Amino acid sequence: MRNQPDILAKINEDIIEKIDSMIDHTNLKPYSTQKDLVKTCHEVLEYGFYGCCIPPWFIKEASNILQGSAEVVTVIGFPAGYTSLKAKVVETQKALEDGASEIDMVINVSAFKSKKYDLVAKEIATISDIVHDAGGLLKVIIETGYLSEEEIGLASRIVAENGGDFVKTSTGFGPRGALPEDILIIRRNIPDSVKIKAAGGIRTGIQAFLFYTLGVERIGTSSGVRIIEDLKKISQLSNQI
């Protein structure tokens, strides 16, 4: 073996399997058709991804297709985050009723930037109770692209202290997606019991592998299929050297 970076040599079948099983395969494009969304669900089944993240209006159909083979993930207050708590509550209740098992909620970034931390804490605690009562998981999107390093830390602590199961970096609709730096900052601000979902702009195998090595527990991407195919190709090429 020569000229092969060590990091790539680590990409083997086991690792690919692990990355595969931490992907929330996602389709949240506002213009996606029913046919596109059905395709996303079928890709989830074909590749054995962990979850399938689709818009609220499509939850029932996604649940019917997936039949428990993958988590049905949806988004709340998405992507702007500045709806009222009452709206977020009803959105969440309806999503759970329709069959969602995981809720990815955007915090009210506008309120957070206004230092109304109590409001943000209350949103998370309220939604967390509703989701947990239904046996689901809550991921809280802090939209790191709008936050300073200090704010990322503070937001992460608020999530952890108010029942969020995951801190999720980004919506994919903000100024940028997840950065490795985000993960490092979030991780040192939350206990091990709280997990991290990296999302936004993760489109290639090597990017997904990078976030895996950083220790994230979930990856949100609309490129799940490409990521796995990329990783298989890297593994195959590594073996040929």
Added chain:
Amino acid sequence: MRNQPDILAKINEDIIEKIDSMIDHTNLKPYSTQKDLVKTCHEVLEYGFYGCCIPPWFIKEASNILQGSAEVVTVIGFPAGYTSLKAKVVETQKALEDGASEIDMVINVSAFKSKKYDLVAKEIATISDIVHDAGGLLKVIIETGYLSEEEIGLASRIVAENGGDFVKTSTGFGPRGALPEDILIIRRNIPDSVKIKAAGGIRTGIQAFLFYTLGVERIGTSSGVRIIEDLKKISQLSNQI
């Protein structure tokens, strides 16, 4: 008068006044602070704009500042449009309770692109009834940037047939803002009783004037102040020729 395009000569105090009084001065940035939003409200009062368009969570405070001097406008299902009807209903009820008088709702573009026109018609009819019962106005955002010419026409007709008071072109978060072509297509698909709000990417006086000459009844912009100052400058320069 030489070298002066006729079109600019038309920009006089009366026209500026008219354009001013058709602006929904808008601040929907997900990262705007309370201070930023308060400033937007004060600009509305200072310039005498028609409405003040702010996020749902800020409606109560905006109503308190504006005290009926301008319409309080907010957004529903914004900007992605693909939340459930139940969520849109509660969002709307809460917005009206908090003091909003005008509701700018995004259609479920995903459902529309899936040819689920009944679903889109039902959303509009349902929200329209709620808004009208409260004495408010409903503007329906069709997000022209995602639609073909034919689809813009069809969406406009669905809005008109289901109680929408305005067809609004864009969210400002889509692939593009309002185009003059959009206005021409929408206008020939709706009766005179239904109005048009041009929004998205309208940042200068001359752009606003262009949409005014096309006959739109409302302009949504975060650049209301600049637009009026631009027009005053154009008028002043025109008079000096």
